[in-house]
Amino acid sequence: MSVKKVFALVLHGGVHLAALLPLAWLFWAIPAGELGGDPVEELIHFLGLGALRLLLLSLLISPLLKSLKIAALFKLRRPLGLWAYTWASLHFFAWLALDLVFEWGLIGEEIIQRSYILLGFCLWLILSALALTSLPRLMRAMQSKWQKLHWWIYPAAIMGCIHFWWSLKSGWLEPAVYLLITLVLIGLRQQKLLRIFAR
Amino acid sequence: MLIKSKQPLLESATTPENVYSERRAILKGLGLGGLLLAGPSRAGFFSKEASGPVPAAAKRYPLSYQKAASASPLVPTPENKILTHNNFYEFGTGKTDPFKNSQGLRLEPWTLSVEGEVAKPGTLDVWELINGAQKQGAQLQERIYRMRCVEAWSMVIPWIGIELGQILKQFEPTSKAKYLAFETLYDPQQMPGQQSRRIGGGIDYPYVEGLRMDEAMHPLTILSVGLYGKTLAPQNGAPIRLVVPWKYGFKGIKSIVKIRLVEKMPPTTWNILAAKEYGFYANVNPAVDHPRWSQGSERAITEGGLFSAKRQKTLPFNGYGDEVAGLYSAMNLKKWF
Numbered sequence: 001m002s003v004k005k006v007f008a009l010v011l012h013g014g015v016h017l018a019a020l021l022p023l024a025w026l027f028w029a030i031p032a033g034e035l036g037g038d039p040v041e042e043l044i045h046f047l048g049l050g051a052l053r054l055l056l057l058s059l060l061i062s063p064l065l066k067s068l069k070i071a072a073l074f075k076l077r078r079p080l081g082l083w084a085y086t087w088a089s090l091h092f093f094a095w096l097a098l099d100l101v102f103e104w105g106l107i108g109e110e111i112i113q114r115s116y117i118l119l120g121f122c123l124w125l126i127l128s129a130l131a132l133t134s135l136p137r138l139m140r141a142m143q144s145k146w147q148k149l150h151w152w153i154y155p156a157a158i159m160g161c162i163h164f165w166w167s168l169k170s171g172w173l174e175p176a177v178y179l180l181i182t183l184v185l186i187g188l189r190q191q192k193l194l195r196i197f198a199r
Numbered sequence: 200m201l202i203k204s205k206q207p208l209l210e211s212a213t214t215p216e217n218v219y220s221e222r223r224a225i226l227k228g229l230g231l232g233g234l235l236l237a238g239p240s241r242a243g244f245f246s247k248e249a250s251g252p253v254p255a256a257a258k259r260y261p262l263s264y265q266k267a268a269s270a271s272p273l274v275p276t277p278e279n280k281i282l283t284h285n286n287f288y289e290f291g292t293g294k295t296d297p298f299k300n301s302q303g304l305r306l307e308p309w310t311l312s313v314e315g316e317v318a319k320p321g322t323l324d325v326w327e328l329i330n331g332a333q334k335q336g337a338q339l340q341e342r343i344y345r346m347r348c349v350e351a352w353s354m355v356i357p358w359i360g361i362e363l364g365q366i367l368k369q370f371e372p373t374s375k376a377k378y379l380a381f382e383t384l385y386d387p388q389q390m391p392g393q394q395s396r397r398i399g400g401g402i403d404y405p406y407v408e409g410l411r412m413d414e415a416m417h418p419l420t421i422l423s424v425g426l427y428g429k430t431l432a433p434q435n436g437a438p439i440r441l442v443v444p445w446k447y448g449f450k451g452i453k454s455i456v457k458i459r460l461v462e463k464m465p466p467t468t469w470n471i472l473a474a475k476e477y478g479f480y481a482n483v484n485p486a487v488d489h490p491r492w493s494q495g496s497e498r499a500i501t502e503g504g505l506f507s508a509k510r511q512k513t514l515p516f517n518g519y520g521d522e523v524a525g526l527y528s529a530m531n532l533k534k535w536f
Contacts, residue, residue, distance in 0.1 A: 030505060036295035037280030038352070038500045040508060045293075099498060101510050110493060169350075169491070170472055171292060171401035 008072035015076050019083035022050060023090075040098045047094055048120075048167075051087035052160045052178060054080055059157060059185040078134055081153070085131040092124050116166030123159045126152050151196060154189075157182045256282075257302045257437070259429035262329070264339040264359045271343045276354040276500050278427045284500065285434045286348065287453055289383065289390035292400040297434035304389055304433040304454070311439060315380075315459040318371035325438050329424050332361055342421055344444035346451075347483045347517045351492040354500045358442050359425035364416040372412070372460050379415050380465035381408045381441060382457040402468060408452035409465040409479060410443065413526055419444055419519060422455075445519040447481045478536040482527065483517035487536045 026043070029035055035042040058080035065073045100107050111121050130150055133139065139146050161182050165175035186193070287297035309325040332338040338361055347353045367379075385393060385405035392399030414420060423442045424431060431437035436453025443450050449469050459465075469477035476490055485495045496510045516523050527535075 033279070033283060034295075036298070037277070037283035038294070039505060040498070041350075041352075042294050043505075098505060098508055101498070101508055103496075103510055106493060106496065106510075113488070113493070114491060116491070167491075168292075169400070170288075171397070171399075173397045173401070 004072065008075065011072050011076060012079065015079045015083070019054060019079075019087070022046075040094070044091060044094045044099060047087055047091035048164065051084050051091055052157075052164060054084035054087055055153075055157055055160055056178070056181060056185065058084055059153065059182070063185065063188045082131055082134060085127045088124055088127050092120070116163055119159055119166065120163040123156055123163060126156045126159075130156075154186050154193075157186070255302065257304070257306070257433050259425075259432055261429050262339060262359055262425045263333050264341055264425070264428075267341040267343045267357065273343050273345065273355045274501070275343060275357045275427075277502055280500055281354060281356055281426065282432055282434065284354075286350075286448065287434055287436070288400045288402055289392040289404065289406065289454075290434065291392055291398050298432075300391055301433035304437070306433065306438045309438045309456075311455055311458065313367070313370045313458045313460070315461050316373045316376035317460050318373060319369070321370060323366070325424070328361075328366075329430070329438070332424075338365070339424070340421075342419075342423075342442070342444075344419075344442060345517050346442075346444070346448055347497060347513065349447040349449055349477070349481070349489060349492065349494075351494065351497050351513075352500055353497040353511075353513075357427055358421060358423040359428070360421035360423035360442060362418055363420045363422050363441070364418065366422060367415060367458075367460075370460075375462045376460035377412055378461050378464050379410045379412065380457075380459040380461050381410075381452045381455055382406070382459075383452055384454045384456045402472060406452060406468045407466060408441065408450055409467050410441075410450075411464075411526075412460075414443065414523075417523060417526065419522055445482055445516040445523045447483055449477070450481050480527075480532075480535050482523075482532065482536075483513060484515060484532055484536065485513040486515070487533055 026035075026046075030039050030043070035046070058077055061073055061077045061080065065071075096102060096107060100110065110117050112118065130153060133142060133146060133149060142149070158179070161175055161179040164178060165172060168175065283298045284294050285297040286294070287301065290297040290300040307326060311323040311325055311328075312321070313323065314320040329339070339359060340361070342358045342360060344356055344358060345353060346356050383404075383406040384390070387393040387404075390399075390404075392402075393404045410420070421442050422439055423436070424439050426435060431440065433454070436451070436455075439455050440453040441451050441455065450467075464479055467477075467479055469481075470479055483494075488494050494513055497513045499509055499511050501507065501509070514520070
């Protein structure tokens with residue numbers, strides 16, 4: 001095996017471990033009381049924030065690729081995106097199952113009435129579409145439509161930050177930092193975005 | 200004597216070690232010795248620097264009190280959940296932050312000043328108050344109350360405390376006393392949330408809360424000094440905090456150092472922060488939704504693990520309507536939420 005291939009494998013393994021280990025940690029942390037006597041809220045927050053971080057990491061890949069010229073990085077976008085979707089789905093599921101305990105009437109009301117939950121729900125729908133179309137076969141079949149669909153990752157990242165911001169009772173510093181990072185990551189793609197809008 | 204002559208409030212942060220040691224000797228002499236000197240965790244309790252991420256739990260002393268009538272249908276939430284699921288932004292905004300960051304809070308000595316529209320303003324020595332109330336037996340009572348957080352979760356807590364009205368009477372409120380303004384300790388050295396807006400959730404400290412005089416004098420309203428048979432843990436608002444069971448939890452101001460009786464409705468922390476979301480009265484009301492949470496139901500925090508959660512209907516006045524609805528009979532509760 002060439003050095004390049006080993007390097008690519010290590011990078012890949014690193015992404016999977018980084019996304020998986022915190023989830024495995026939960027199996028120890030929750031019974032051990034690390035998330036408090038009532039872990040529901042902390043757990044939902046932990047999963048949501050993790051999803052946002054993975055999403056931003058996936059956006060970091062292209063700029064890194066440009067400056068570092070390491071081709072192996074390119075292939076990390078897909079696993080990072082899929083892991084972000086997995087975490088977002090767990091976040092959504094934890095809210096459905098543990099907080100609202102599958103009371104569908106209430107769940108419907110909450111999604112419609114609470115703007116931050118509605119925003120989060122829309123975001124999850126967008127991520128679902130991106131995740132479903134990440135199958136290589138679909139990717140080829142969709143051709144240029146695929147690229148157009150996956151540009152939604154940029155609004156999705158911004159929505160994630162706003163969802164975080166609105167969900168807080170008070171304080172704005174932490175979500176503002178996430179939003180700033182998101183805007184910088186999007187700003188780095190200025191040329192590409194200008195091309196998208198020029199069409 | 201519970202009421203001492205008016206003297207400047209001792210900020211615990213500025214209490215020199217020798218004064219503090221003297222106090223311990225005095226308290227020992229008063230018969231609180233066993234109460235105060237027991238336990239191996241004293242070093243962690245009294246030193247400001249925590250030895251690890253989660254310091255040894257602050258010492259809680261056993262109390263003697265009048266037990267609640269056993270007929271209560273309410274089953275208390277397990278103690279460890281009451282101790283590790285808290286909102287106390289002075290120690291961080293996460294639910295476990297108060298437990299993790301508050302164990303070093305210096306609780307002794309602790310004074311509570313009562314001032315404003317009272318004939319006899321003064322300072323309460325909280326540990327003397329606790330000690331005295333234990334001796335008289337009947338004054339320190341267990342009250343098993345529902346606790347409904349505005350965030351749509353609830354617990355059942357076996358508080359130990361004294362009716363606020365009983366304490367207030369000793370200071371002889373004047374006819375001008377229409378409201379009470381409460382204040383939490385302000386001590387950024389001990390409370391990281393007061394040092395940093397990031398940790399403290401962007402709130403202006405000290406935390407302030409208020410009650411109307413008739414609410415304060417209601418027999419359900421207590422100043423709590425303990426739960427589950429022992430003195431309060433810092434994260435629950437030690438050594439003395441307000442409990443008003445028919446109101447959302449944020450009204451229950453913690454670690455109180457000042458009560459001021461006033462003529463006009465005082466400002467309250469969450470109302471200052473978001474007046475549309477948090478009213479002065481904050482009575483539990485399933486008919487008035489909060490923009491963030493439906494108030495029609497609540498997640499009851501009871502026994503069991505992660506998958507044992509259950510939701511229950513939220514009751515008007517948190518189930519205490521028979522006792523307190525009369526206080527608000529002339530008011531539009533949708534306007535005065």
